[in-house]
Amino acid sequence: MIRKLLPLAFVITVIYSCKKDSVNPDMGEKDNTTFKIYENRFLDDLWKLDPDWATREGYHKYDSLLIVPDAKHRDAIINFTRKHLDSLSAYNATQLNDLNKIDHHLIQNQLEKMQWEVQQERAYEWDPTRYNIIGSFAYILNEHYAPLQDRLHHFYQKMENLPEYYKVAEKQIKNPAPELLNLAVNQLTGGVSVIEKDFADSLKKTKIPAEEQKQMLTRAELSAKTIKDFAAWLKALKNDKPRSFRLGKQLYDDKFKYDIQSAGSAQQLFNSAVDRSKYIHKEMAKLTIKLWPKYFGTTPMPADTMAMVRAMIDTISSKHVEPGEFQSAIEKQLPQLVNFIKAKNLLTLDPSKPLIVRKEPDYMAGVAGASVTSPGPYDKTGNTYFNVGSLSGWPAEKAESYLREYNQYTLQILCIHEAIPGHYTQLVYANKAPSLIKSVLGNGAMIEGWAVYSEQMMLEAGYGNNEPEMWLMWYKWNLRSVANTILDYAVHTGKVEKDAEVKFLVNNAFQQQAEAEGKWTRVTVSSVQLTSYYAGYKEIIDLRNDYKKMMGDKYSVKEFNEKFLSFGSVPVKYIREIMLAKPKVDEKKP
Structure with a gap:
């Protein structure tokens, strides 16, 4: 979750002015x-x-x-x-x-x-x-x-x-x-x-x-x-x-329109997420069948596909860091990501912009376990913080559940998403965008979507040595973005309760109990934001596929990434219009 400090409400800090409109430009040509x-x-x-x-x-x-x-x-x-x-x-x-x-x-x-x-x-x-x-x-x-x-x-x-x-x-x-x-x-x-x-x-x-x-x-x-x-x-x-924490359908649809700025509606995104979840389940089943002999030998696979995938995920998830090593493991991971990106020539990174891993401040606690706080566009030399939730004081059972969710594979994907080349990298580019407006009014769906897209882009480039375990865990992680969309829409526009939500995330998204319960907390204290991950990801993937088709042999991953990021944190639908536009013909030329 990105915590670029954008305004979630405009009701806290305002100043009254009785002046005449002083912002109208001169009545000349509006160029x-x-x-x-x-x-x-x-x-x-x-x-x-x-x-x-x-x-x-x-x-x-x-x-x-x-x-x-x-x-x-x-x-x-x-x-x-x-x-x-x-x-x-x-x-x-x-x-x-x-x-x-x-x-x-x-x-x-x-x-x-x-x-x-x-x-x-x-x-x-x-x-x-x-x-x-x-x-x-x-x-x-x-x-x-x-x-x-x-x-x-x-x-x-x-x-x-x-x-x-x-x-x-x-x-x-x-x-x-x-x-x-x-x-x-x-x-x-x-x-x-x-x-x-x-x-x-x-x-x-x-x-x-x-x-x-x-x-x-x-x-x-x-x-x-x-x-x-x-x-x-x-x-x-x-x-x-x-008042219920649920927005209700009308307020939800309105908020989705303003916050996500998608090419489609909230209902359309929900329908797409349902279809995506079915596709991911099939891919996870294929990987599980491939991995089964390695982990279970000749033990028969369960007849139920979801149970089979769950068994594989549970086995792989047992490999994780100790509770007191969670933050230090993240710190060690970041240089490895930098080296991989350089080796594969995926993106130009700016080493002059500091990224500091820190314990999540108390005044930010209670919404997400990991996040990034980025400096504003006026503060070009400011620090970017990777905020990591602490497991200190957690019961052993809850900590174990959380760490199984962020096992040795998923923890790497988390670092890609939150830091490099995810949120941290994207926001460094955003602060170089050609206008302050694009940074100040940054679009959360583009920001979150880029982070999700960057995970897939890294694995496609060979990160994790194409191990089926890494791909299985990425599909599980990607399923989280999809499930977020399904859950957020269903809860805020319907009557889904906690027990049904936890059951859905555990059984259909293969999440740990602690993660599922934490997500219920999050969906009750936020709205629409959880849909931004899949909304942005889907539009970026669709754009990349169409851009790749348009460029043909001239397509380059690095060129696409840097061109896409160069526009700043703006809705993908507007970036799409520019990147897929046909060159304008100069009518003055013969």
Whole structure:
């Protein structure tokens, strides 16, 4: 799962403005040059509207601001979207060049999505995790984009509005979904140490006068207490008629449209995923038959194909690292991936961009066991973090189940997906994209889809020496993306319960019990995101196949990969239009 820090809701940090529309470009020819000027104005207004998002993207002009998310600020969101949709309508997208045309689509989608979030989704009422702002404070504290003393002053100033922020939050929460309420409590309780302890520890490293430090610590103590009190308030909240965590079909279809930006609908993707699962089952059966004598000798194969595949997976999965070696095993794996990519000439890698493997921070916990946090497009020298969930304190049985899921084969695939040449590599390319819009408004389906595609691309190039065990485990891993899509759609638009979900993942996707139960937690605290893996993967594979056919003998894996990544994190359907377009004929030439 990629944790490029994109806005999941636009209800937390906004700023109200009563100014006249200042973003309309001059009433001259609306060409590509003036459109780029408009983009800069759009972004400038956007960062004023949402300082937290700006901080996460590496734009630090407004780091010291924490905007109180009340009704007045939601009005500001609507005013902003109306104003910019009007400005955007002045440009005919068909008259712009290919790259600007994509930006036009992305801006329009974002503006319409923001309106929908405020007016239809209204998650600010039922999702308390929207009020977990600790990540923004952690970013200011931990990233080295400015001297520590300056960042601590911004941190201090940002805390000023924190009591009012949570006072407003309490007034706005109505009948929250219990699963999201519990997640918010856990994240706030675990993450408050950023303000309560880490801030104080950082102050000791500076030469800020003692009296000033005392004042800063006093505010930090009040802020920490405010967060703890809010978590306690959530925990004690009388919630007789809680909202279901399920979006329902209409909201789900709308969110899918805005978040995935696919060429098809959510229902069409669900149908495709069902078909893909049947294909994968057949391929896994073929590999199992081939491997059976190696692992089971003359023992008869079960008549039930699914039971046969399950037996093989269970046997192979017994080879895994020890609980305390999970993170170190990942660290050792990354250089091997780099060497393979260089040897096979699959992609140009940038060794100047650091990738740091770290324990997943507490304020991020509870959603995914492994993720990547990427620097924003304004922060070109920032670190990329490979966040690894800790197994510390887990019961032995649960840890064993988890490690069997991430056995010696799957752990390698995980590193491909999350790091090289998956998320980490793709996001390095994205930050070099020719426009900020493509990074700021990055498309999650393209990002996740690339990571899934990169796994297949590596194995096709011979990674793992074409061992049938590796391919079997990759099919199982690929089946996870497919099952994610089936599960997410079925749960949020239907009435699937936990027992049925766990049974489906264990029996049809061959997942371990711990993984299946963890996925239920994830599907109850997120929506649509789980479909992004298969949605992006399918569109990339379809594009690659069509591009390969078009290029014929001139096709090159490296050329395809680098050309695809060069457009940035944009919906695959727009990249497809450009890569498969026929060359334009210059009518002026004889």
